[in-house]
Amino acid sequence: MNSKWITIQLGYVLGASSLLTAIVYFFATNWEQLNRWEKFAPAFLLILGFYGLSVWLSHQAGRQFLSRLSLFASCVSFGVGAGLIGQTYNSHADSYTLFAIWFIPAFLFAIWTRWQPFYILSYILGHLAYCFYFFPQGQGRSDSEGVQIAIWVGLAIVNGILYLLTERGKLNSSFLKWISFQAVIGILLMLSNSYAFEDYGVFMNLPLIVALAAAVWYSHKMRNKAYLLFSGLWISATITFKYIELIVRHYNELFFIISLLFVIVFIGANVKFMSFIRAWQPAEKAMNDGLEGEAGEGAKPEGDFTKWVVRVLTVSVVIIGSLLGSLTVIGIVTLVLGFENPENVLMGFGLVVVTCMIFLKKLNALVRYTILISGLLLGAGAAVFAENVPVLFAFLALTIAAFIYIAGMVHRIFFLLAAILITAAILTNWFDNSIVILSVISGLLFVLFAGGQVIPNAAVRQPVLYSSYPSFLFTLFVLTFMTESAWYYVTNALFFVLVVIALAVSRQLHSRWIFAWSMGFWTAFLVYKYYDLAWKLLHKSITFAMIGILILIFTVWYEKRHRLEAAEPETAAGANVKANRLLIAVLVVLQIAAMSIQIGKSEWLLSHGQLIKLQLEPLDPRSLIQGDYVRLRYTISEPPISDMKNGDLRSMKKISVVLAPNTATDVYEFKRVYTKGEELAPGEVRMNGTLQGYERIEYGIENYFIPEGTGRTYEQNAKFAEVKVSASGDAILERLVLQQSVVQ
Structure with missing residues (x-):
C-alpha cells in the first residue's frame, strides 16, 4: 500500500478519534448552560451530518475510507445521543438497554460494510449489554451460584459461536476471532475457581479441560501457530492456578x-x-x-x-x-x-x-x-x-x-x-517518591529504545526494542495520571506527542509491532483520561477538539501536497458500503426515529404526569458515557411489606405500589401493593417498579445526572426528589430538592 496514503489514513483516524472523544466528553459534562433542546439538536445534527458526509464522500473518487470513517462517526454519535437522552431524563445509568440499542446498528453496519472498527464496536457493546443486564451497576444481586455460573457459561457459549463463525469465514474479523478465543478459555478458567464458586467450581474443571483440549486439537489440525501458542499459555496458566488452589487447601x-x-x-x-x-x-x-x-x-x-x-x-x-x-x-x-x-x-x-x-x-x-x-x-x-x-x-x-x-x-x-x-526495585529503596522512580525508569527505557536502534546485531537489537518500547509507553502512561500541577500537563503532552510521532513513523516504515503498541496506548489514553479526575471533562473536551481539528487540518494539507502520490486503493469494504447504501439509509432513519420516540414519550410524561415528592438518600458514581450522576435510594425503595417473601409476590418481577402524601410533609409514602383494577382514593398515585430480590423495589428513577464535580453537594444536601407519574404508573425524575432550593 502507498506509504503517503497510509500516513493520510492515519491522520484522519487520529483526528476523527480526537473529535469523537471530545464529543463524548462534552455531553458527559452535563453542562448547566444548555437546556434539553440545546443538547438534543447537536446530537441529531451529528448523526445526520456524519451520515450525510459519508454519503457525499462515497460518491467521490478516492474517498471510500473517509466515507466509512464518517459512517462510523455517525454510529458513535447515535450512541452518544441515546446516552444523552438517558442523561437528560434521568433514566438508568449504564443501562443494558442503552448498549443493546446501540449494538443493533453497530452490528448491522459491521455485517454490511465488513469494516473492522464496526466489528470491534459491536463486540464491546454486545458484551456491555450482556453484563449490565445480568449485573446492573450499583445493584446487588442475590442469584444462586448455579445461576451465576449459567450466566457466565452463556457468555462463553456466545464467544465460542463467534470464534467458529470467524474461523469458518462467516464473519470477517481477525479481532473477533482472537478475542473470542481468549474469552472462552478465560471465562471457563474463572468459573473453575473453587473458592469463588464453592459448590460448582470444581465441576467446571471438566469443561475447562475439554475447551483446552479442543483448542489444542483444533489449532494443531488447522496448523495455526499463533493459536497453538495461546493454547499452550492458557494451559500453563490453568495448571498454575490449580496448583495455587491446592496449596491453599x-x-x-x-x-x-x-x-x-x-x-x-x-x-x-x-x-x-x-x-x-x-x-x-x-x-x-x-x-x-x-x-x-x-x-x-x-x-x-x-x-x-x-x-x-x-x-x-x-x-x-x-x-x-x-x-x-x-x-x-x-x-x-x-x-x-x-x-x-x-x-x-x-x-x-x-x-x-x-x-x-x-x-x-x-x-x-x-x-x-x-x-x-x-x-x-x-x-x-x-x-x-x-x-x-x-x-x-x-x-x-x-x-x-x-x-x-x-x-x-x-x-x-x-x-x-x-x-x-x-532496577525499579533498587530505585524504590533509594527514593520515596514513586513519580521520581517512574520518571527515571521511563528515561532509561527511552534511552535503551533509542540506543537499540543502532545495534548492528539483530539477535540483540530486536529483544532490546521489543522489551524497551512497550515498557517505556507503559511507565509514561502511568505518569500521566500521577503527576501534578504543571508536570501533569507536561507528561500528558509528552505522551501524546510521542505516541502520535510513533504512529506516523511506524506506519511509514511498516513497523507493525510499534504501530500496534502505539495505537493500543493511544486508545487507552483517550479512554482512561475520561476517568482522570485531575482534569475537568469540559477542559478535556475542548483540548481534544482542538487537537482533532489541528490534526485534520494538517492531514488535509498533507493530502493536497501529495495528491498524485496518495491515491486510495479500492477495497472490499468500500464496495460493501455502496452495495448496501439503501439499507444503511433506512437504519439511520430508524435511529433518528427511535431517539425521537423516546424523547416524545419522556416529554409527554413531564407535561401530563402528576407531580409527587419523595424522600431520598443519594450516592455519587460516574457513568461510562453519560457522566456524573447521583445514585438515589428512596424510602419507598424498601417498603414495609410483611408478606413480600410469601404469596404471589414471591413469583413477581414487575410490581406496582400505591403511594399517598403525608399530610404533614407532602412527601409521598408507601401505602400498599397495587391490585390490578382497584380504584385509587383521592391523592393516591400508582407507581410501577421492578422487584430486586424480595425486599427492594426499583422504579426507574434511581439515577439523577449532574454537572461534573457537583456530586458531593448533591450527596450532602439532596433530601427530596420531585417525580412526575402518569396514570398508568410510569415515572420520570424531574428535579431534586437541595435543602431549601430546587435543582432542575
Whole structure:
C-alpha cells in the first residue's frame, strides 16, 4: 500500500478519534448552560451530518475510507445521543438497554460494510449489554451460584459461536476471532475457581479441560501457530492456578514434598516427550534443544509446524515448571525445613542457581531454563522482600549476563524485562517518591529504545526494542495520571506527542509491532483520561477538539501536497458500503426515529404526569458515557411489606405500589401493593417498579445526572426528589430538592 496514503489514513483516524472523544466528553459534562433542546439538536445534527458526509464522500473518487470513517462517526454519535437522552431524563445509568440499542446498528453496519472498527464496536457493546443486564451497576444481586455460573457459561457459549463463525469465514474479523478465543478459555478458567464458586467450581474443571483440549486439537489440525501458542499459555496458566488452589487447601509438609516430586517427574516426562517428537520425524533437523538461537543471525525461517509444536511445549513447560517449582521451594524452605530467616536461604539459593545455569549450556534446555527462572524468581523476589540492595545489584548483573550469554528472542526479552523490574526495585529503596522512580525508569527505557536502534546485531537489537518500547509507553502512561500541577500537563503532552510521532513513523516504515503498541496506548489514553479526575471533562473536551481539528487540518494539507502520490486503493469494504447504501439509509432513519420516540414519550410524561415528592438518600458514581450522576435510594425503595417473601409476590418481577402524601410533609409514602383494577382514593398515585430480590423495589428513577464535580453537594444536601407519574404508573425524575432550593 502507498506509504503517503497510509500516513493520510492515519491522520484522519487520529483526528476523527480526537473529535469523537471530545464529543463524548462534552455531553458527559452535563453542562448547566444548555437546556434539553440545546443538547438534543447537536446530537441529531451529528448523526445526520456524519451520515450525510459519508454519503457525499462515497460518491467521490478516492474517498471510500473517509466515507466509512464518517459512517462510523455517525454510529458513535447515535450512541452518544441515546446516552444523552438517558442523561437528560434521568433514566438508568449504564443501562443494558442503552448498549443493546446501540449494538443493533453497530452490528448491522459491521455485517454490511465488513469494516473492522464496526466489528470491534459491536463486540464491546454486545458484551456491555450482556453484563449490565445480568449485573446492573450499583445493584446487588442475590442469584444462586448455579445461576451465576449459567450466566457466565452463556457468555462463553456466545464467544465460542463467534470464534467458529470467524474461523469458518462467516464473519470477517481477525479481532473477533482472537478475542473470542481468549474469552472462552478465560471465562471457563474463572468459573473453575473453587473458592469463588464453592459448590460448582470444581465441576467446571471438566469443561475447562475439554475447551483446552479442543483448542489444542483444533489449532494443531488447522496448523495455526499463533493459536497453538495461546493454547499452550492458557494451559500453563490453568495448571498454575490449580496448583495455587491446592496449596491453599493443603498447606502442609507432605503436600510440598509430593509437589517437589511432581515437578521433577513433570520436567523429566516432558524432556522424554520432546525427544520423542524430534525422533518422530528424523529427516528434519531438531531444534537446538529448546529455544536456543531462536532469533540468531543467519537463522533459517521456521517453516515446519512440528518444530513450532516443540516451541510451544517448551515455553509452556518452562512457565509451569518455574512457577510450580518456585512455590514448592518456598513451601519446603518455610514449612518443611522451617528456616528462621527463609529470605536469606532463598537469596543464596537464587544466586547459586542462576549463576550455574547461565553457564551450563550443555544441560537440557527444559531443565536449565526451568531451574534458572525459578532461581531468579525466588532470589530476586526474596531480595525485594528483604530490601537487600546489594543482592538486588547482584541479580541485576546476573540478568544482564544471562541476556548476553543466552541466545534466543524469548529469553533475551525475559531477562531484559527482569532487569528493568530489578532496577525499579533498587530505585524504590533509594527514593520515596514513586513519580521520581517512574520518571527515571521511563528515561532509561527511552534511552535503551533509542540506543537499540543502532545495534548492528539483530539477535540483540530486536529483544532490546521489543522489551524497551512497550515498557517505556507503559511507565509514561502511568505518569500521566500521577503527576501534578504543571508536570501533569507536561507528561500528558509528552505522551501524546510521542505516541502520535510513533504512529506516523511506524506506519511509514511498516513497523507493525510499534504501530500496534502505539495505537493500543493511544486508545487507552483517550479512554482512561475520561476517568482522570485531575482534569475537568469540559477542559478535556475542548483540548481534544482542538487537537482533532489541528490534526485534520494538517492531514488535509498533507493530502493536497501529495495528491498524485496518495491515491486510495479500492477495497472490499468500500464496495460493501455502496452495495448496501439503501439499507444503511433506512437504519439511520430508524435511529433518528427511535431517539425521537423516546424523547416524545419522556416529554409527554413531564407535561401530563402528576407531580409527587419523595424522600431520598443519594450516592455519587460516574457513568461510562453519560457522566456524573447521583445514585438515589428512596424510602419507598424498601417498603414495609410483611408478606413480600410469601404469596404471589414471591413469583413477581414487575410490581406496582400505591403511594399517598403525608399530610404533614407532602412527601409521598408507601401505602400498599397495587391490585390490578382497584380504584385509587383521592391523592393516591400508582407507581410501577421492578422487584430486586424480595425486599427492594426499583422504579426507574434511581439515577439523577449532574454537572461534573457537583456530586458531593448533591450527596450532602439532596433530601427530596420531585417525580412526575402518569396514570398508568410510569415515572420520570424531574428535579431534586437541595435543602431549601430546587435543582432542575
